[in-house]
Amino acid sequence: MSLRIDVDRESCIGSGVCLVYAPNTFVHDDDAKAVVVDGAPDDLESIQNAVQGCPTRALRLIVEDEF
Amino acid sequence: MSEQPVLDRDRMRELFDLRNSIVMFTGGNYTDDPYPIWHELRDQAPVHAGTPHELNGIEDDLFFHGLPFPEWPHFTAFSWTACDEAYRNDIVFASSATAVDPEYEGGLRGYESSLLTMGGAEHRRYRSLVQPSFVPAKAQWWITNWMQATVDALIDTILEEGRGELNVDFCAAIPVITITGSFGIPVHQALDVRETVSDPQKMIEFLVPIVEARRDEPADDLISVLVEAEYTDEDGKIHRLSDREIYSFATLLLAAGSGTTWKQMGITLAALLQRPDVLAAVRDDRSLLKPAIEESLRWMPTDPAFARWVAEDIDFHGTHIPRGSILHINLGAANRDPSRWDRPDEYDIYRPLKPSLAFGSGPHVCLGMHVARAEMTTGIGALLDRLPNLRLDPDAEPPSPLGFYERGVMEIPVVFDA
Numbered sequence: 001m002s003l004r005i006d007v008d009r010e011s012c013i014g015s016g017v018c019l020v021y022a023p024n025t026f027v028h029d030d031d032a033k034a035v036v037v038d039g040a041p042d043d044l045e046s047i048q049n050a051v052q053g054c055p056t057r058a059l060r061l062i063v064e065d066e067f
Numbered sequence: 068m069s070e071q072p073v074l075d076r077d078r079m080r081e082l083f084d085l086r087n088s089i090v091m092f093t094g095g096n097y098t099d100d101p102y103p104i105w106h107e108l109r110d111q112a113p114v115h116a117g118t119p120h121e122l123n124g125i126e127d128d129l130f131f132h133g134l135p136f137p138e139w140p141h142f143t144a145f146s147w148t149a150c151d152e153a154y155r156n157d158i159v160f161a162s163s164a165t166a167v168d169p170e171y172e173g174g175l176r177g178y179e180s181s182l183l184t185m186g187g188a189e190h191r192r193y194r195s196l197v198q199p200s201f202v203p204a205k206a207q208w209w210i211t212n213w214m215q216a217t218v219d220a221l222i223d224t225i226l227e228e229g230r231g232e233l234n235v236d237f238c239a240a241i242p243v244i245t246i247t248g249s250f251g252i253p254v255h256q257a258l259d260v261r262e263t264v265s266d267p268q269k270m271i272e273f274l275v276p277i278v279e280a281r282r283d284e285p286a287d288d289l290i291s292v293l294v295e296a297e298y299t300d301e302d303g304k305i306h307r308l309s310d311r312e313i314y315s316f317a318t319l320l321l322a323a324g325s326g327t328t329w330k331q332m333g334i335t336l337a338a339l340l341q342r343p344d345v346l347a348a349v350r351d352d353r354s355l356l357k358p359a360i361e362e363s364l365r366w367m368p369t370d371p372a373f374a375r376w377v378a379e380d381i382d383f384h385g386t387h388i389p390r391g392s393i394l395h396i397n398l399g400a401a402n403r404d405p406s407r408w409d410r411p412d413e414y415d416i417y418r419p420l421k422p423s424l425a426f427g428s429g430p431h432v433c434l435g436m437h438v439a440r441a442e443m444t445t446g447i448g449a450l451l452d453r454l455p456n457l458r459l460d461p462d463a464e465p466p467s468p469l470g471f472y473e474r475g476v477m478e479i480p481v482v483f484d485a
Contacts, residue, residue, distance in 0.1 A: 013191065014198040015432050020361075020440075021422065023203075032199045045419070053422030055432035057155070 004062040005036045005047065011058035018050035018059060026050060034058065074240055078258055083239035083329065092130040094120055094471025101371075101471065102412060105145060105400035113146035113384040119372045119395050120471055131472035133374020133393045136164070142388050143372070143395040147424075149384040150401035153375055153394055154428035160375035160394055161186055162431055167376045167391055181319040182434070190430060196296040196308065197316065200289060201434050206441040212287065213248035214442060217241055218449045226453065229485035230460060233450070234333045234478050241446050242328040245438070246321050249289035251277045261325060267318040274314050290317070320435070327369050328439040330475030332446055335363035337466040337476045338414050339447075340459045345416060350451045359416045360443050364402075364425035366414045369474050371399025373427060398424035454483040 005025070014032025018025075022042040026034050040047060051059040084090070104123050108115055115122055118141045120129045128135055144150045153160045163184035164171040182193055199205070221240055225231035247257040252273060263270035277290055285291035293313045297305050308316075339346040339359060349355045377392040388394060402423045403411035409418070426433035433439070450457060459465060463480035 013194060013430060013432075014202060016201075016203045016437055017422065017432070019203045020437075021420065028202050028204060030199070032195070032202050049421050053428075055155070055428040056430055 002064050003040055003044070003047070004064055005040060005051070006060040006062065007034045007036060008058045008060070009033050011056045012054075013056055013058070015055050017053045017055055021049035021053055022046040074244075074254070074258060076236060079235050079239060082258060082261055083235045090470065090473060093473045094125060094127070094129050095469065095473070097123075097125065097471040098467070098469045099123075100468075101399070102403060105397060105403070106405075108143075109145035109400050109404065112386065113149040114142055114144045114386040114388070114394075116140070116142055116386070119143050119397050123471070125471065129472060131372070131374075133376075133395055134472075136393055139164075140389065140392040141395065142377075142383075142386060142392055143397050144384070145397050145400040146384065147401045147404035147407045150396045150398055150424055151428060153383075153396050154424065154432075157186065157430050159377060159379050159381050161378045162190075162375065164376050167378050181315045183319055183323070183431070192298050193312075193316075194430075194434065196298055197293070197434065200292050201437060203437045206437050209245065209249070209438050210441050210445050213245045214241065214445045217244045217248075217254070218446055222449055222453050227485055230480070230482045232478050232480050233336055234466070234476055237446065237450070238332040238336065238479075239329040241332070241442050242439075243321075243325040245442055246324050250274065250317055251281070251286065251288045251290055260321065264322055264325065267314075267322075270318050270321065271314045274317055275310075278310050278313055293317075323433075324435045324438070326473065328435075328442050330369040330470075330473065331364065331439065332443045333466075333476045333479060334367050334369060334468065334474070335360055335443060336447060336450075337468075337479055338363055338366070340457070340479065340481065341465065342414070343458060345414075346457070349416070350457075353448065353451075355416060356444055356448060356451075358420060360440060360447075361420055361423070362414060362416045362418065365408070365423035366402070366412075367468065367474065368399055368402060368423075368425040370472065371474065372397050372472060396424075396427075398427070454481075456484040457481055458483070 012033045014028060018034050024041040025037050025047055027037060029035050047061060051061045101123050108122055118134060122143055144153055161167060166186050182190065185193060218241060221237050225236065243261045244254055244257045247260045252260055260270060260273050278294065281291045281294045285295055293308055293316060297307055299305050339349060349359050372395050375394045375396065377388050377390055377394055380390050381388050402425065405411050426436040458481065460480040460482045466476040466479045468474055468476055
């Protein structure tokens with residue numbers, strides 16, 4: 001099982017909510033759009049909080065099964 | 068010693084009196100605990116007809132965001148799910164009366180064309196111009212430029228006395244000096260500017276020469292960022308903010324950011340001081356300061372209700388709300404919804420961190436949330452660093468919350484080992 005986090009740059013307003021709940025997984029680029037750090041180092045609960053807390057639902061967490 | 072002049076204490080007490088005539092209009096004399104009624108109402112239904120204060124049994128005509136609007140029907144949402152959904156659905160739940168009725172002329176005077184009331188693409192475009200100055204990575208810019216010296220100077224004034232009052236003499240001063248500082252206004256004028264908060268036109272007089280100067284020569288401050296901000300419209304044409312747009316943003320920032328952070332810092336400090344074991348834990352392990360602040364925001368948000376103007380008929384969590392109504396989002400009640408938090412009435416800094424609605428949600432989520440967090444972290448952190456054995460004054464009245472739409476504590480009398 002692996003995780004993928006999609007950022008919809010159109011919806012992202014750069015609120016920074018994701019950086020509060022998963023500070024090691026998200027950073028902002030110069031346009032204040034969320035960018036996912038390689039390996040998304042925070043625990044799953046923190047990442048879920050970041051995704052659910054996003055005020056504009058710009059984040060999507062996809063759990064991929066590996067066969 | 069810092070060279071920063073210290074603010075006039077008597078004037079501070081006058082300007083930041085939670086029982087003054089202006090705060091009275093938002094329910095300043097309310098001293099009951101509103102939460103038991105909010106629990107009851109939420110248990111009965113997620114959404115009720117009526118304004119939040121009417122539903123709490125307050126008969127006075129109060130004023131706040133979305134109030135009084137006497138000719139509009141009012142509803143209030145209480146559950147986590149209903150409040151969260153209302154914030155996120157900005158098509159149905161709009162941020163201004165004019166989104167519903169373009170002819171409407173009531174409402175918040177002076178703030179008609181601000182980020183607060185814009186919608187859709189216009190709001191997105193304006194917000195994207197200022198958002199980069201308010202991201203978490205910019206917190207240190209705010210702290211270094213406009214917070215740290217003020218915090219240090221305020222502590223210097225009480226350091227040798229061995230006692231102090233932290234609500235007005237400390238918490239209230241930090242946000243106003245931070246914001247006016249970021250405009251390029253010197254500390255000695257900060258209180259003159261704060262006095263204009265109910266008269267945006269007067270505040271513009273302070274801003275005119277600054278905006279002009281920054282257009283000539285930008286400095287390392289927020290007005291310079293606003294002066295230089297550019298956006299490209301659909302036709303590829305580049306726009307800059309007009310002077311009027313900058314004044315409008317600056318007045319909104321002062322109105323939205325100075326009272327809220329002050330009161331939330333006071334609520335947080337009072338919660339910690341009333342729990343000496345928790346305070347000691349935070350002092351010893353500063354990584355606990357973040358959860359202590361987040362828990363205060365959940366447990367007792369200073370502004371527990373904001374409004375939205377209903378642009379379409381909707382059946383909303385069991386209640387029919389007609390177009391042309393106002394929905395009040397009781398985020399204070401949502402933040403203690405037992406379906407989301409165990410033991411919701413307890414201030415528990417060790418509970419698992421999850422998003423609350425203290426800063427709202429949706430496209431209008433609080434722009435200043437990371438600046439507010441930085442102010443509270445810097446202020447409370449410095450008190451813990453510099454005032455040994457900080458504790459409530461055992462001979463004084465303990466702090467207790469008051470207010471309805473703007474909640475805070477009156478006084479935080481403390482003693483420490485000088």
